[in-house]
Amino acid sequence: MGHRLTRIYTRTGDGGSTGLGDGTRVQKDSLRVEALGAVDELNSAIGVLLAEPLPEDVRGQLTAIQHDLFDLGGELSIPGYTRIAGAQVQQLEALLDAHNAGLEPLKEFILPGGGRSAALCHLARAVCRRAERRVVSLASAESLSAYCQQYLNRLSDLLFVLSRVLNRSAGQPDVLWRKDAAPGTSG
Numbered sequence: 784m785g786h787r788l789t790r791i792y793t794r795t796g797d798g799g800s801t802g803l804g805d806g807t808r809v810q811k812d813s814l815r816v817e818a819l820g821a822v823d824e825l826n827s828a829i830g831v832l833l834a835e836p837l838p839e840d841v842r843g844q845l846t847a848i849q850h851d852l853f854d855l856g857g858e859l860s861i862p863g864y865t866r867i868a869g870a871q872v873q874q875l876e877a878l879l880d881a882h883n884a885g886l887e888p889l890k891e892f893i894l895p896g897g898g899r900s901a902a903l904c905h906l907a908r909a910v911c912r913r914a915e916r917r918v919v920s921l922a923s924a925e926s927l928s929a930y931c932q933q934y935l936n937r938l939s940d941l942l943f944v945l946s947r948v949l950n951r952s953a954g955q956p957d958v959l960w961r962k963d964a965a966p967g968t969s970g
Contacts, residue, residue, distance in 0.1 A: 804860035814921040819859040821914035822935075826852040828907040835900040838952050841945060844878055848938065855931060859921070867930045875937035882944045886951070892960040898953035901946040908942035911935055 801811050809816060826849055833845055854866040895905030915935035921927055950957055 803862070804857065804864070805862065807862075814917070814924055815859060815862070818914070818917040818921045819856055821910070821917040822852055822856045822859060825907065825910045825914045826856070828903070828910045832900065832903040832907055835903060837900060837949070841948065841952075845945075848875075851934065855934060858928065858931060859918075862925065865928045865930075867928060867934050869930060872930055872933045872937055875934065875941050879937065879941050879944055882941070882948050886944065886947050889957075893947070894958040894960050895946070896958040897946070897950035897955040900953065901949040901955065904942055904946035904949055908939050908946065911939040911942055915939060 799811055801816060802808055803815070829845055829849055829852070833842060833849075837845070851867065851871050858864055858866040895909070896902050915932060918927070918931050918935055922929075922932060947957055
């Protein structure tokens, strides 16, 4: 880092704009800032998940993903800059394949839930989907590497699979959706 933050507030955003990594100022509700904020929210959701007891391999994988998400945020904060590459997407695919191989095939939809860590993983997955939608919106309006979308798409799939892994690790079953349940009933 070239500059250390000695003062957190600057008052430069009080009028509704913010500075990007290249120094340009944009409105805080711009597509780019919305995408950047959604990725930051996703990274924070994964941070909350990491505060839970987790299998060490999953902990290490999620920590590496947080670093990738910080890189993705850097890419979003500097128009024309690329940081996410095909190798990161392929790494997520390899993790997906490895984790999914040990799970029973799904025959029903599952609801977010089970154990606490799995439920938090489902929440991170939902936040990831929102981040992906924001990046898709940005990519439709501005030039953006396709790897950003691909990374978030694979990550949401991985978070879904990890929620199942975490339930299994905790001895919790996946919560299956019952399509024939009467509306408004839980039994």
